[in-house]
Amino acid sequence: MKKLMWPVMALLAFTACNNKVKETKLPIYGTREPITKMVGGKQVTDTVYATIPPFSFVDQERQTITENDLHGKIYVADFFFTSCPSICPVMQRNMVSVAKAYQGKPDFKLVSFTIDPRHDTIPVLKEYAEKLGAKADQWYFLLGKKEDVYQLAEKNYLVSVSESNTAPGGYVHQGWLVLVDKKGRVRGAYDGTDKKQVDQLIVDVKVLMDEEENPKT
Amino acid sequence: MKRLIVLLLPFTFILTTIFVSCQSESEIEYKRYYIQGRNIYQTQCKNCHAENGEGLGGLIPPLQAADYLKKNKGQLACIIQNGLKGAIQVNGKTYNGQMPAQTQLSPIEIAEVITYISNSFGNKQGIYQVEKVNVDLGNCR
Numbered sequence: 001m002k003k004l005m006w007p008v009m010a011l012l013a014f015t016a017c018n019n020k021v022k023e024t025k026l027p028i029y030g031t032r033e034p035i036t037k038m039v040g041g042k043q044v045t046d047t048v049y050a051t052i053p054p055f056s057f058v059d060q061e062r063q064t065i066t067e068n069d070l071h072g073k074i075y076v077a078d079f080f081f082t083s084c085p086s087i088c089p090v091m092q093r094n095m096v097s098v099a100k101a102y103q104g105k106p107d108f109k110l111v112s113f114t115i116d117p118r119h120d121t122i123p124v125l126k127e128y129a130e131k132l133g134a135k136a137d138q139w140y141f142l143l144g145k146k147e148d149v150y151q152l153a154e155k156n157y158l159v160s161v162s163e164s165n166t167a168p169g170g171y172v173h174q175g176w177l178v179l180v181d182k183k184g185r186v187r188g189a190y191d192g193t194d195k196k197q198v199d200q201l202i203v204d205v206k207v208l209m210d211e212e213e214n215p216k217t
Numbered sequence: 218m219k220r221l222i223v224l225l226l227p228f229t230f231i232l233t234t235i236f237v238s239c240q241s242e243s244e245i246e247y248k249r250y251y252i253q254g255r256n257i258y259q260t261q262c263k264n265c266h267a268e269n270g271e272g273l274g275g276l277i278p279p280l281q282a283a284d285y286l287k288k289n290k291g292q293l294a295c296i297i298q299n300g301l302k303g304a305i306q307v308n309g310k311t312y313n314g315q316m317p318a319q320t321q322l323s324p325i326e327i328a329e330v331i332t333y334i335s336n337s338f339g340n341k342q343g344i345y346q347v348e349k350v351n352v353d354l355g356n357c358r
Contacts, residue, residue: 090264
């Protein structure tokens with residue numbers, strides 16, 4: 001009997017951990033407000049979460065990309081510029097590893113917004129994307145009006161960006177890779193220069209995919 | 218058992234001493250260059266050229282088993298100090314990006330990082346001393 005106890009306990013410990021992994025849920029970022037509405041004659045209070053607002057940008061293939069193209073997709077967004085000498089190469093290298101992890105999944109996209117629209121024209125973005133080995137149907141490199149990009153970055157993706165004369169390359173920006181769910185809600189931000197956090201991001205994308213497949217709430 | 222340990226202790230001590238002193242003067246110098254060079258690489262080069270020297274797609278050339286390093290030994294110091302612009306060929310592929318200048322690095326630091334790069338990632342070119350770097354820097358194009 002005693003001999004049996006150890007394997008049984010080990011098994012219990014193992015399954016306990018397994019359950020924990022399955023129950024992982026990602027937080028929902030941004031402001032939220034309760035709304036009360038009438039459903040079937042009853043008053044119901046629901047929570048409205050912040051979502052990425054409408055936008056319209058052009059990608060490296062000259063296609064217009066709006067929030068509608070990303071609706072129903074899980075995606076990772078970052079802010080960069082092609083001539084960036086500091087953190088972008090490492091961020092984009094890590095984006096490549098995320099892209100590879102979910103290659104061939106039509107519901108998963110990557111979006112890189114340029115914060116230097118003056119220099120990063122469509123041909124520049126196209127050449128950059130191709131040299132990076134990015135697939136045009138999985139990874140959009142988006143060009144838009146500077147005010148729009150900056151506003152979207154700061155207000156909605158919660159990434160700080162600005163122009164600066166003293167920063168290398170002329171811009172300061174944070175290296176967050178922002179995870180967005182199928183409803184356009186920000187679900188995580190990961191330091192794109194830190195391999196460990198990027199590995200976590202890859203895991204969390206899967207968590208989101210599972211969440212969409214078995215919705216509990 | 219105790220006696221055995223007491224007997225063995227001076228013996229191992231002698232062996233270690235012999236081993237350590239066997240590392241010649243030049244080997245120690247090489248190691249010093251290499252380790253310092255690795256520290257510089259981590260802070261100044263890794264973001265672009267990657268931890269393992271693979272570069273970044275077709276944007277940033279690899280340092281892995283790079284023929285370019287062998288063919289341009291005397292140019293490396295100038296490239297690190299002044300940056301590089303224009304097309305270059307590395308392992309049969311063309312790269313046309315821009316490498317930023319690292320003007321903050323001193324000649325000894327440049328020598329150390331050259332030694333690290335040219336003896337890592339499948340390269341084996343030996344030490345590159347600061348004296349050579351000083352000559353190279355005087356002949357930058």
